[in-house]
Amino acid sequence: MELKINSYAFGERPQAVLPVPEFLQAIGEEGARKLVSKHYDLLVQSDIKHLFPTDPEELEHAKLRSSDFVIQICGGPQHFNQNRGRPMLSNRHQPFAITPEGRITWLECYRQAILELDIADELIISFWNYVNVFSNWMVNTPSKQTGFVTGFQLPKR
Ligand code: HEM
Numbered sequence: 001m002e003l004k005i006n007s008y009a010f011g012e013r014p015q016a017v018l019p020v021p022e023f024l025q026a027i028g029e030e031g032a033r034k035l036v037s038k039h040y041d042l043l044v045q046s047d048i049k050h051l052f053p054t055d056p057e058e059l060e061h062a063k064l065r066s067s068d069f070v071i072q073i074c075g076g077p078q079h080f081n082q083n084r085g086r087p088m089l090s091n092r093h094q095p096f097a098i099t100p101e102g103r104i105t106w107l108e109c110y111r112q113a114i115l116e117l118d119i120a121d122e123l124i125i126s127f128w129n130y131v132n133v134f135s136n137w138m139v140n141t142p143s144k145q146t147g148f149v150t151g152f153q154l155p156k157r
Contacts, residue, residue: 001121003111003128005104008136010143016134019127024074026119032074035113036067042109048102073130090137097141107135 008014024032040063044052053059068079069087080087098106110131114124 001115001124003115003125003132005107005111006132006136007100008139010100010139013137014133016130016137019074019130020123021075023119023123023127024071024076026123027117029071029076031117032071032076033063033067035117036070037063038113038116039110040066042112043106046105046109048105051096051098051102074127090140093138094140098138099141100139100143102141103135103139107132 006014027035040052040059043049044054044059053062065080065084068083069089072078072080111128114127117124
């Protein structure tokens with residue numbers, strides 16, 4: 001199974017489709033918590049680890065907030081709305097500098113975590129399609145442009 005990462009223009013907010021309800025039915029709320037926990041355990045070892053809590057207790061809280069959201073969007077109880085209020089996720093990500101490259105790392109960590117699930121491919125793909133697309137909404141910082149950009153000329157002084 002190939003899980004590709006889509007590429008989007010900076011600022012593009014593509015329409016995402018929620019995962020099918022069978023995904024949560026297959027893994028259960030406990031499985032969703034484990035999945036998010038695995039994702040964060042990979043994130044804190046990745047090249048975007050500077051974005052995430054280093055304090056173990058804070059990390060547990062972050063896992064809880066994120067898994068509340070995952071359970072909710074997968075058709076489970078509205079844990080996130082109850083505990084945190086309206087998601088407004090791009091606003092909640094504003095304090096963090098999320099670049100297109102950061103999104104790719106974040107998705108690669110998810111890809112590794114979901115491929116460990118012992119469920120049907122189509123369910124994995126359904127979850128992947130959601131995060132692959134919706135993650136672009138969180139990108140709020142352009143790439144660091146190092147090196148030469150083809151076709152771009154500095155104005156003459
Ligand atoms: C489908 C895409 C994404 C979803 C559904 C998502 C979900 C969430 C949720 C629910 C929270 C907790 C917000 C709160 O309660 O305040 C959160 C926090 C956070 N997210 Fe995301 N996120 C996504 C993409 C990303 C990406 C691409 C990055 C970085 C590359 C990122 C970095 C963070 C950071 C640094 C936090 C704060 C620490 C934490 O509480 O975990 N997120 N995210």
